[in-house]
Amino acid sequence: MANAETNALVGLRKLLPKELFYNTDMDMLGAECEEIRIRAGRNVRFVLRGGEIAGSAVATPKLCRDVLEGLSEHSAPAIENELKEGFFTARGGCRVGVCGQMYTKNGLCERLWQISGFNIRIARQIKGCADRIIREVYSCGNAGGLLVLSIPGAGKTTLLRDAVRQLSDGGMSAAVADERGEIAACYMGAPTLDVGERTDVMDMCPKAEGIRKLVRSMSPRLIVTDEIGTREEADALLDAKNCGAIAIASAHATSVEDALRREHIRALMEGGCFTHAAIITRRADGARDIAIEKLTL
Known part of the structure; x- marks a missing residue:
């Protein structure tokens, strides 16, 4: 089980800014991490099975932009429809919830911009769980x-x-x-x-x-x-x-x-x-x- 989860996180690390994981025990994260929470102006938090830990990185506006660029593989305009629904799926099946400032027109959500929060859920293959x-x-x-x-x-x-x-x-x-x-x-x-x-x-x-x-x-x-x-x-x-x-x-x-x-x-x-x-x-x-x-x- 740990290997599958580690592989999912390894795939995410290739897409995400390196500073997100500074001073973080990656061996522990690989086996236990279920979500990565990023909130503007706050420390990144790694949600584990039995709790959570705070990372050293603080989510600046630039870091939030870099996270979106990385997870969308530099194709954020291509996922605009998904963004206005509040989530999209990154490579590897990881679901990414997003929030921020929504542009509305005639009462309808047109576009999400100034993204200020991410909830990255780690996709896991756990053979035998069924x-x-x-x-x-x-x-x-x-x-x-x-x-x-x-x-x-x-x-x-x-x-x-x-x-x-x-x-x-x-x-x-x-x-x-x-x-x-x-x-x-x-x-x-x-x-x-x-x-x-x-x-x-x-x-x-x-x-x-x-x-x-x-x-x-x-x-x-x-x-x-x-x-x-x-x-x-x-x-x-x-x-x-x-x-x-x-x-x-x-x-x-x-x-x-x-x-x-x-x-x-x-x-x-x-x-x-x-x-x-x-x-x-x-x-x-x-x-x-x-x-x-x-x-x-």
């Missing part, structure tokens, strides 16, 4: 869908990635609708993270459209996607189910009851898209627990 899911949900011949629930940053994407890898390597034809490029972390069209031998990826395509295109063109037995958030996306998954595909997807919620308060998630459950839910919780020391529930709707 072992219990595979054992308890899929090893007995279950052909139903799985909904993964947690608060943001608890490990939904990491769990999805390992589940599709294991099912794909086990013989199931799979497809990933990877709208933000976080699951497979494709670079020049090819996954840089292991999502399985029998997995096709539609990268950076709007989720609902990506699901429909994959079902139509690649005929997968399994569809995997992250953070279902709209009725259009839910309808695409229901259409995929009606075409014979099963789904593994995630959503922000703390429980099944919490998820059911959202109309589009309720529609998916009532439509029989999911037979089980996996709820991830995070302990104070950063460790994760997974509770598996059989759905009865």
Whole structure:
């Protein structure tokens, strides 16, 4: 596990200003770092599994500009649409949240400029983290869908990635609708993270459209996607189910009851898209627990 995380951080270090990591124990960061927080006028902070440490670098306006230039690989104008949504995905699948001064027109967000804050989430490949899911949900011949629930940053994407890898390597034809490029972390069209031998990826395509295109063109037995958030996306998954595909997807919620308060998630459950839910919780020391529930709707 440490090696995979170290490799993700090594990739980021090649993109980020060197001064960000001055006087920092990189061996410790490689194994423990989950986020890098950069706030204008404040020390850079490295969020670890069980706490955080402050770096010596202070986020000046120049450092913030250099961070954006590095993470966008000197192509910030090309990600303007993502920036105004508040996040973009850097090479290697690391999701970067941003904030700052927003230019608005007629009440609509037009452009984010003067970026003053970054939340860089380290993408991790943790092989084996879905072992219990595979054992308890899929090893007995279950052909139903799985909904993964947690608060943001608890490990939904990491769990999805390992589940599709294991099912794909086990013989199931799979497809990933990877709208933000976080699951497979494709670079020049090819996954840089292991999502399985029998997995096709539609990268950076709007989720609902990506699901429909994959079902139509690649005929997968399994569809995997992250953070279902709209009725259009839910309808695409229901259409995929009606075409014979099963789904593994995630959503922000703390429980099944919490998820059911959202109309589009309720529609998916009532439509029989999911037979089980996996709820991830995070302990104070950063460790994760997974509770598996059989759905009865």
